[in-house]
Amino acid sequence: MPSQDETVTRIPVETGTTVAAYVAVTKETVRTNNTSDDSRFPDGLSVDVQDVEFILTHPVLEVDGELVGIIELYRKEEDEEFQDEDEEVLNSYLLWGGIAFHYAELYTNMARQKKLNNFLLTLVSFVLGGFRVLITLLLLVYFQTFAQKLVDADRASLFLVDGNTKEMYARMFDVNEEAENADKTGDEATSKEIRQVNRFPVGTGIAGFVAQTGESLNIPDVYNDDRFNRSVDQLTGYTTKNLLCMPIFIRNRVIGVVQMVNKESGSFTKGDEEAFATFATYCGLALHHAKLYERIRRSQKKYMVALEMLSYHSICSEEEVSFVKDKPIFQDFTKLEEFTFPSYSLDSDEKVKATVYMFNDLFGSQKFDQDCLIRFIITVRKNYRRVPYHNWTHGFSVANAMYAVIKSSPTIYKPMEQLALFVASLCHDIDHRGKNNQFLMQSESPLAAIYSTSILEHHHFNQTVSILQQDGHNIFASLSSENYRKVLKNIKHCILSTDLALFFPNKAKLKTLIDEDSFSWKNTEHRLLAEAICMTACDLCSSSKPWDQQQETVKGIFEEFYEQGDAERERGKEPIAMMDRTKLDQQPSSQVGFLKAICLPCYEVTVGVLPNTKPMLDGCLANLEKWEAIAEEQKNKNEEATNNASE
Known part of the structure; x- marks a missing residue:
């Protein structure tokens, strides 16, 4: 490999250009003293050499006749021209030189095979005894360092195939020594490494072609290949010249693609292909076992969650269904459609009966089995935990708010959309633990290991589906299979929002x-956005209730916050002021900030698409005014206490 001070001249192997190029193609020795007049090589010499008159150009061949180089000798005008004797002497030397090249290549191949064997032994030991660190080891250590050095490549890429979406994604993309050094020194300006997860359809680009066909590609000039995607080069300023790209198979199925970019000297060889093919095979085994371990780990976490759920919840009994059906009602359920309805005024069983009333009022009692409906609602109630705020009362309150929204604008949402919105509102916080997603991630909760985003929300939806799957709980049993799928998909969208x-x-x-x-309500994406914002508006409905209800709800909210803050402090982390029970004086200002930053913007947008929800906006504004007055009063008290303490 040339040093930084050396200049490397590259010439195409073809006739009709230079002397060296001609000899490389024909493998013939050439003696000449007038290159400018020779039609075989009109471009003369490949290098700039002064005062040259006589030229002897000889191919360097290995024992098997394969060309490995060209040697070119020059003499000035005052010297003698090259003779047959010179050619014979040079040929003798080059015969031994070819043998030397051959043995040098054998030694290089043996050394490379030794490194490959050592790598494979190490990799196998991890496959057999250390799944827990395998995927990190493979991607961040061995793939980064070993694979590139194995074939003398400048950069390396690993793409995995997502069988569900038929997409490919790069877990590690364009890793090179320059970027690695930049990371070590913290000099991000010199790093050209791309760490983001890139997704693209199978079949796109060279890697996509390899994934689709299962064929290996060794391309010496990628810019002359129509399959090459130049956008990455344009994005990074890096120039890709050649690459070696191979599929990773498991059970005759392509699960990934490994790609080496820009061999440091020349193009990738057959030897590189053979060595890299072995590497790719073991990469496939490693990835396969890593995925198996991940599935086992996720199953264990789900099992832990299921055990926890079984110890906390249960489904309703037939006695409970009969008790609720026979329970006398002392409330006027017609007031449920008012945005100001006081949810806490009903006891637990009355909330069940009120939910049945709202459901039947919206969708008809004849279309749905009533015992199944009651059974479903009671089991939903049982699956809400006894936490200060995200409990059954909150679930009912949000469902009641959605009922009021639908009743205020009965023709806006389609029947199946109304059904999804109401059920999603009722179930949106099932099995909430009184802790937020961030806490679950930081405390390494089993739930956080199962879901990577919207942890609680995914869990709430999955619990809803689990209840529907219980015997006698499927309230959607009368729907067609198409409507059943649509409703479930829409419920998931609503709960996640x-x-x-x-x-x-x-x-x-x-x-x-x-x-x-x-x-436009005719646009499906617009309707989904309206559903999402409507779910948030109902989830925040306590902020729009009359002042006495607002105060009652806020007590539960802050008690739940403080319980999380206590748990964080036990774990050695200082909670934020809103969750710190030692900072009760900051409650009013926290409420002002919450109403201004989240609640008011939510209701303003909701009114923009559902004008009849304006009572929620008005209620929120009225509560904000009261909280601002309390916050100002608290601020004055704090300042007075500070002044007294300083005197």
Whole structure:
């Protein structure tokens, strides 16, 4: 490999150009003293050499006749021209030189095979005894360092195939020594490494072609290949010249693609292909076992969650169904459609009967089995935990708010959409533990190991499906299979949208549509956005209730916050002020911030698509005014206490 101070001249192997190129093609020795007049090589010499008159160009061949190089000798005008004797002497030397090249290559191949064997032995030991660190080891250590050095490549890429989406994604992309050194020194400006997860359809680009066909590709000039995607080069400023790309198989199925880019000297050889093919085979085994371990780990976590659920919850009995059916009612359920209905005024069983009333009022009592409906609602109630806020009362309150929204605008949502919205509202916080997603991740909860995003929300939906699958609980049994699928899909969308992390992008999209007067109920995506924002509005409905209800709910909210703060402090982490029970004086200002940052923007956008929900916006504004007054009063008290302490 040339040093940094050396200049490397590359010439194409072809006739009709230079002397060296001609000899490389023909493997003939050439003696000449007037290259400018020779039609075989009109471009003369391949290198710039001064005062050259006589030239002797000789091919360097291995024992098997394969060309490994060209040697070119020069003499000046005052010297003698090359004779047959010179050619014979040179040929003798080059005969031994070819043998030397051959043995040098054998030694290089043996050394490379030794490194490959050592790598495979190490990899196998991890496959047999250390699944837990395998995927990290493979991607971050061996693939990064060994694979590149094995074939003398500048960069390395590993793409995995997602069989469900028929897409490929790069867990590690374009790793090179320059980027590795930059990471060690913290100099991000010199790093060209791309660590983001890139997804693209199978069949796209060279890697996609290899994944689709299962064929290996060794391409000496990628810019002359129509399959090459130049966008990455354009993005990074890096220039890809040649590459070696091979599929990773498991049971005759392509699960990934490994790709080496830009061999440091020349192009990738047959020897590189053979060595890399062995490497790719063992990569496949390693990835396969890593995926098996991940499945086992996820199954264990799900089993832990299931045991926890069984110890906490149960399904309803027939006695409970009969008791609720026979329970006398002392409430006027017609007031349920008012946005100001006090949810806490009903006891637990009355909430079940009120839910039955709302469900039948919206969808008809003749279409759904009533015992099944009661059984479903009671089991949903049982699956809400006895936590200060995210409990059965909250679930009922959100369902009641959605009922009021639908009743206020009965023709906006389609029947199947109304069904999904109401059931999603009722079930949206099933088995909530009184802790947020961030806490679950930081505490390494089994749930966090199962779901990578919207942890609680995914769990709430899956628990809803689990209840529907219990005997005598499937309230959707009368629906056609197509409507059943649609409702479940829509329920999932609605429950996931209650994750406040999704609220902000949803609100921004919907607000833009409203501001530009481009929102349309005929557009499916627009309808889904409206459903999502409506779910959030109902989830936050306590902020729009009359002041006495608002105060009652806030007590539960902050008690749940404080319990999480206590748990964080036990784990050695200082909780934020909102969750710190030693900072009760900051409750009013926290409420002001919450109403201004989340609740008001949510209701403003909701009213933009559902004007009849304006009572929720008005209620929120009224509560904000009261909280601001309390916050100002608390601020004055704090300042007075500070002044007294300083005197």
